[in-house]
Amino acid sequence: MYALEFTFGFIGNIVVVLGYIFCLPAWKSTNVYLFNLSVSDLIFLCTLPELSYNYAHNLKKFNSALCVVNRYILHVNLYSSILFMMWVSVDRFLLLCHPQRDHILLSFKAALCITILNWIWVNAQIAPLIIFIIQDLEENRWSVCHDFASLKGPRVTLIYSIVLTITGYVMPLMALFLSSQNMVSALMKREEVLGTSFQRPVRILRVAAIMFLLLYTPIHIMRNVRLASRLPELNLSQCVKDLINAIYIVTRPIGFAHSAINPVFYFLMTDSFKEALQDKWKQIKRTIMTFKGC
Numbered sequence: 001m002y003a004l005e006f007t008f009g010f011i012g013n014i015v016v017v018l019g020y021i022f023c024l025p026a027w028k029s030t031n032v033y034l035f036n037l038s039v040s041d042l043i044f045l046c047t048l049p050e051l052s053y054n055y056a057h058n059l060k061k062f063n064s065a066l067c068v069v070n071r072y073i074l075h076v077n078l079y080s081s082i083l084f085m086m087w088v089s090v091d092r093f094l095l096l097c098h099p100q101r102d103h104i105l106l107s108f109k110a111a112l113c114i115t116i117l118n119w120i121w122v123n124a125q126i127a128p129l130i131i132f133i134i135q136d137l138e139e140n141r142w143s144v145c146h147d148f149a150s151l152k153g154p155r156v157t158l159i160y161s162i163v164l165t166i167t168g169y170v171m172p173l174m175a176l177f178l179s180s181q182n183m184v185s186a187l188m189k190r191e192e193v194l195g196t197s198f199q200r201p202v203r204i205l206r207v208a209a210i211m212f213l214l215l216y217t218p219i220h221i222m223r224n225v226r227l228a229s230r231l232p233e234l235n236l237s238q239c240v241k242d243l244i245n246a247i248y249i250v251t252r253p254i255g256f257a258h259s260a261i262n263p264v265f266y267f268l269m270t271d272s273f274k275e276a277l278q279d280k281w282k283q284i285k286r287t288i289m290t291f292k293g294c
Helices: 004-021 029-043 048-056 064-097 110-140 154-191 199-229 238-255 258-269 272-292
Strands: none
Touching: 004 029, 004 048, 004 258, 029 048, 029 064, 029 110, 048 064, 064 154, 064 258, 110 154, 154 199, 154 272, 199 238, 199 258, 258 272
16 A cells, blocks of 8 residues: 555656746745645655565564654654645635735745644654654664554553544544635625635545545554554453554555645645646647757
C-alpha cells in the first residue's frame, strides 16, 4: 500500500508543486495553504520507498537517524495536512462573506503568517513523540525502530496519543465540517444574490472532510486501542494483542492514503490553477511543434 501511495501520490504532488512554482503568476491565500499541503505530502512520499523496502523484506532494524527522521516526517505530514485543509475551508468561507477580499485573513501576508504558525504548532505537537522515539532507541541500543503504538511506556504514550488525537485530528476536523456547514447556510440565505458560484467549493470541501474522517478515524482509534492493550493492568492475552496490532498495522497506510488523494483537490479547488497548467501545457506544445518545424 505504501508503494502504491508513492507511485500515484508522487506524480500528482510533483505536478502540483511545479505547477504552483512555474505556472501560477499571482498567488492568493488559498494557494499558499494548498502549496504547503502539497510540499508536505511530497516530502512524506519520499520516505515511502525505504519504508516499503524494509517492510517487504521484514527488516526490523533501521538506521537510528533515518528512524527518527522517518517518524517525524510521517506524523508532521499527518497533522499538517488536515490543518492546512481546515484553513482552506476557512478561507473559502471568508471569501464567501467578503467577495472583495477585504478581510484581513484573506490577504497573502496573513496566509503566510498563518502558515508559519501552523508549522510551529504541528512541530510542537510532534516534539514529545520524537523524545519518546529517541528514548526508545536508546533502550534498544539504537537498533530497533518501533512505531508510535509500540514505544516503551504505554501509559505515558497513551495519554500523549489521546491529547494528540483531540488537538491534531478531532478539533481541525470539527472546524472543517463547521466552516463547510456555515458556507451552506450562507449560500441558502443569499442564493438569489450569489447564485451557485460557490456551490462547487462547498461540495469539494465536504468531500475533503469526509475523506479525512474515513481515512484518519481508523488509525487514531486503533493507535489508542493498541497502546491501551499494552497496559499491564488489562492483562490481555498475547493473541488479542497480536490481533489488535495487526488491525492497527492495516490502518496506518490507509491513514496516509490522503497524500495520494490530495492532488485531486488542488485541481478542483481553484480554476486559476487549472487554467495556468493548461496555458503552460499549450505553450510547451507550441514550442515542441515549432522545434519540429525547424
